[in-house]
Amino acid sequence: MREAKILLSALSVYQRQMKNLTITVIIIISSLMLSSCGRFGNKQNENSREKRIVCVSKQLTEIIFALGAEKNLVGIDLSSTYPPETAKLPTVGYHRALGVEGIISLKPSAVYDNEGMGPEAVREQLKKVGIPVMEYSPTPDIESTVKLIKTLGKEFGVESRADSVCSKLESDMQQVFAEQKAYTTHPKVLLIHFGLAMNMYFVVGNKGNANDMIQWAGGINGADTSGFKMLSPEFIAKIQPDVILATDFGFDRAGGIEGFKQLPGIALTPAAKNNKIFRVEEHDLIYFGPRTGENILKLGKLIRQ
Secondary structure (H helix, E strand, O other): OHHHHHHHHHHHHHHHHHHHHHHHHHHHHHHHHHHHHHHHHHHHHHHHOOOOEEEOOHHHHHHHHHOOOHHHEEEEOOOOOOOHHHHHOOEOOOOOOOOHHHHHHOOOOEEEEOOOOOOHHHHHHHHHOOOOEEEOOOOOOHHHHHHHHHHHHHHOOOHHHHHHHHHHHHHHHHHHHHHHHHOOOOOEEEEEEEEEEOOEEEEEOOOOHHHHHHHHOOOEEOOOOOOEEEEOHHHHHHHOOOEEEEEHHHHHHOOHHHHHOOOOOHHHOHHHHOOOEEEEOHHHHOOOOOOHHHHHHHHHHHOOO
16 A cells, blocks of 8 residues: 555656656747747848838949839939839939938938949948948949849849840840941941030040940041040031930920020031931930940931931
8 A cells, every 4th residue: 555655656746747847848849949930030031121222323223123123222313314213213312412311311221332422421421320332333344234234133133134134235235236347337426415504515525335335336436535525616516526416404405406406516517407416315325234235226227317
């Protein structure tokens, strides 16, 4: 009888220990599961969290739209005018004369730039408040443009879309070079930005992306100057361009072709006399992007009208 009581007592103790052990195991497993869920859950949230980008580069803005990643844009600079959907986005000022308050108010996770952002104080202020500025190098040729598109495609997780965009660009450029070889005449072309301002013309020189596009389209840049330069009406008349390309703002402000060809200096050119003054969008000639090839093909047809 005594042995039975001892046995029952021992069994009771054993059951309590097993019960406590079971509870402990359950708690440990639950903790591990919660910890695991939290860990993977946080990672998932981080991956699915949308970037909030303020883009102060018209080139980068167009590429982001081409990649279908525009949902990440919460603001752009005033020069980002393509595609037309950019008009729906808040603007933070001109990329070389930005104010930090407008950028901060949009609560971006990053600002995208390709070395055109200014003034320098804005960059420092953004750094102080913890908003990183993502710097992308300028693209002086098609090869570097393709690389940039693919880099952004990887960042947004749309590599296949980036490959398609690059394939089209490269295919268009192959056609550009094929047509370039067939040109037998090379019109003298002048690219005027902003039209007439303070009795001077802001002319795009014979170095840079715009110059390359004019040459690939079969033209010769009549401006014998590197980069942008202010030229007088007398100098414009002296150049005697066969074709004048006027960027949108200046062309529209002059009242179209009839108004533009009457401007000082312009009226004395073969371009004005033969009605070969054409409106072009600034963003089509100032940087290389997804549509560069097709824009050059259009330009080639334009200057031979």
